[in-house]
Amino acid sequence: MFKMKIIINKPCSEKLSQNNYCSKCDHQIPDLSALSKSDAINKIKENNITCGIFNEDLLKDSNPLKSIYNIIALSAIGFLTPQVNAMDTVFKDDLNSNQTIKIQKKQITFRLNSSSIQNEETFRLLINNKVVLAEMNANQDYIINFDIEKNATIEIRIASNLFVEDLIKNYQSDQLPNKVILSREKFNPKPIVMGKIIMKPEK
Structure with missing residues (x-):
């Protein structure tokens, strides 16, 4: 090929x-x-x-x-529609049906801090490239519930819905903190x- x-x-x-x-x-x-x-x-x-x-x-x-x-x-x-603030989702790689998948239940409180927001800017939250929240505000707590394969890598991405900017943080599933706090000022254009x-x- x-x-x-x-x-x-x-x-x-x-x-x-x-x-x-x-x-x-x-x-x-x-x-x-x-x-x-x-x-x-x-x-x-x-x-x-x-x-x-x-x-x-x-x-x-x-x-x-x-x-x-x-x-x-x-x-x-993928032009996904907005989701509610709490979402139950399974994040895992495609595995052979004969393999046993060990799933962990996770709950995190997510917050984006910002001292100044322009033009009523909102954001979207993605976990492993899947949209969890399509529209969220800064300086508010959001509780996210999801299941993930044990010992998997978790990529948390928050992106602006107004500008071409985002911020990505990676964690191992067993080291994910109970509260993830990111700063708007650290976004990458x-x-x-x-x-x-x-x-x-x-x-």
Whole structure:
């Protein structure tokens, strides 16, 4: 099987509205910025995606063009609908059906502290790339209930719904604190590239 690479020859600077809707193209633009290269390629093929939003790092070996910073309200991956504040979810890798899965029940209190919030900014919370809260406010406590495979890595990601910025923390399931407190001021801005997709074999 040939390895493929994703190319954006002409990055687009069109400003997107809520839910990544592009008025010029008259459709939503899929946000693939949080996916790995292989996952992004699979999603493009499975859904016949012709235009998308990508993390610059995924394209840096294929695209010499400068990134575009879009001040847009990025929707959750897969355009998931908002969830309630408490959610029961199982996070585990795909395992053979003959394997025994040891599941741990977890409950954490999550809080994002911020001294200043711009333009009524809200956030989304993801655990292992699954949306747990699609809209949350800063300086409030949220209790999250979930099940996870024993000794698994837990990636907690909080992302702005207004800017292309996020903050990621990793824990082992047996070392997860009862309360996770993050600071808005430590967010990392993300250069993204948006545009028409070209798929080519890697040399």
